[in-house]
Amino acid sequence: MQPSALLPWLDPNHLITGAGPWALLVVCAIIFAETGLLIGFVFPGDTLLLITGLLTFRHVIDVPIIWVALAIGLAAFLGGEAGYYIGKKSGPAIFERKEDGLISMASVRRTNEFFAKYGGLAVIIARFVPVVRTFAPIAAGVGKMNYRKYSLYNAIGAFIWGAGVTIIGFVLGNVKPVADFVIKYIDVVLIAVVLLTLIPVLIHYLQGRIRARRERDAADPS
Numbered sequence: 001m002q003p004s005a006l007l008p009w010l011d012p013n014h015l016i017t018g019a020g021p022w023a024l025l026v027v028c029a030i031i032f033a034e035t036g037l038l039i040g041f042v043f044p045g046d047t048l049l050l051i052t053g054l055l056t057f058r059h060v061i062d063v064p065i066i067w068v069a070l071a072i073g074l075a076a077f078l079g080g081e082a083g084y085y086i087g088k089k090s091g092p093a094i095f096e097r098k099e100d101g102l103i104s105m106a107s108v109r110r111t112n113e114f115f116a117k118y119g120g121l122a123v124i125i126a127r128f129v130p131v132v133r134t135f136a137p138i139a140a141g142v143g144k145m146n147y148r149k150y151s152l153y154n155a156i157g158a159f160i161w162g163a164g165v166t167i168i169g170f171v172l173g174n175v176k177p178v179a180d181f182v183i184k185y186i187d188v189v190l191i192a193v194v195l196l197t198l199i200p201v202l203i204h205y206l207q208g209r210i211r212a213r214r215e216r217d218a219a220d221p222s
Contacts (some may be wrong), residue, residue, distance in 0.1 A: 015048070016055050023061050024068060027052050030095060035079030035133055036086070045130060046165060053169020065170045076127070076158035080137045087141020107203035115145055122155035127161035137204035170181060 011019065015030070016023045032033045055061050057067050113120045120219060126136035140150050 016052060017060060023055075024052075024063055025072060027061075028071055031072055032110070032120070035076050035078075035080035035127075035132070035137065035158070045133070048163065049154025049165040050169040053166040053171070054173045055171045056166075057173025070159075072166050073159035073163035076162035077155050080123075080154040080158055081151065084141040084145075084147070084154070087138035088095040088144065089141075100172045107127045109162075115140065115143070120149055120156075123150060123153035124157035124160065125132070127157035133161075159208065 015026060030048060031045065052061065052068065052072065053065070054067050056063065061068060123136065123140070124131045137150075137154070
């Protein structure tokens with residue numbers, strides 16, 4: 001079995017080559033969904049951007065890299081804006097159902113504490129952390145973070161991440177051994193990214209549960 005057959009529906013190479021002339025539109029749609037919808041964490045954002053850059057270098061996506069990078073940056077920005085709007089309008093109804101866990105008001109409070117501590121920089125940093133970049137815009141909306149401030153840093157983060165990682169992939173196209181390895185063993189890269197992503201998410205989740213349990217015990221000493 002070839003490595004690319006392990007996770008075909010998450011294989012960026014498969015997604016891009018299978019989309020044909022619509023490849024850039026498909027990539028932008030996935031990036032929008034990953035950063036704007038609660039289901040977005042299932043998509044391969046970082047590796048998708050990297051492979052998009054590589055395949056643009058190889059003219060599989062036959063569009064100048066500058067336009068590819070700008071289109072993806074715009075899609076990421078619009079996704080972040082949509083996530084904020086969803087959080088502001090519908091977030092409380094979703095998150096108030098649970099007091100602890102990943103999708104809960106406790107998570108919103110912790111995210112807003114992070115925003116308060118690091119300011120707009122937190123919005124930019126969130127772009128580079130899988131799962132967090134899906135959750136952060138919605139949490140910002142639920143917590144009613146100042147929209148103008150959020151939107152400014154959302155734009156900065158979207159283009160640094162979306163356009164930046166894509167251009168890095170394009171540059172890597174000049175290093176043929178590296179480019180060939182990434183494309184041939186993309187599933188290995190995907191699994192490594194998923195595992196690295198799950199570690200901080202799991203720690204965050206467990207810390208939240210421990211904190212919530214301690215708060216309940218303190219409130220009910222009996």
